[in-house]
Amino acid sequence: MKENTTKPLSLRFSPKVRKTIKKLSDDSGITQSQLFEMVLSAACVAIEKRDYSFRFPPVFEIAD
DSSP: OOTTOOOOOOOOOOHHHHHHHHHHHHHHOOOHHHHHHHHHHHHHHHHHHTTTOOOSSOOOOOOO
């Protein structure tokens, strides 16, 4: 397998999260899997920038 190839992963999300991602997908034309990837990647970057330190539950803001 190539180094940068993605691997399938089964995750469960709350109905609220699924509804939000579905609406974003419908409004933007971006697939739900791409949106999940973008959101989770952005969260990982934010956490990494804080030296892997964050409070529970984490709170994120979108900068324009």
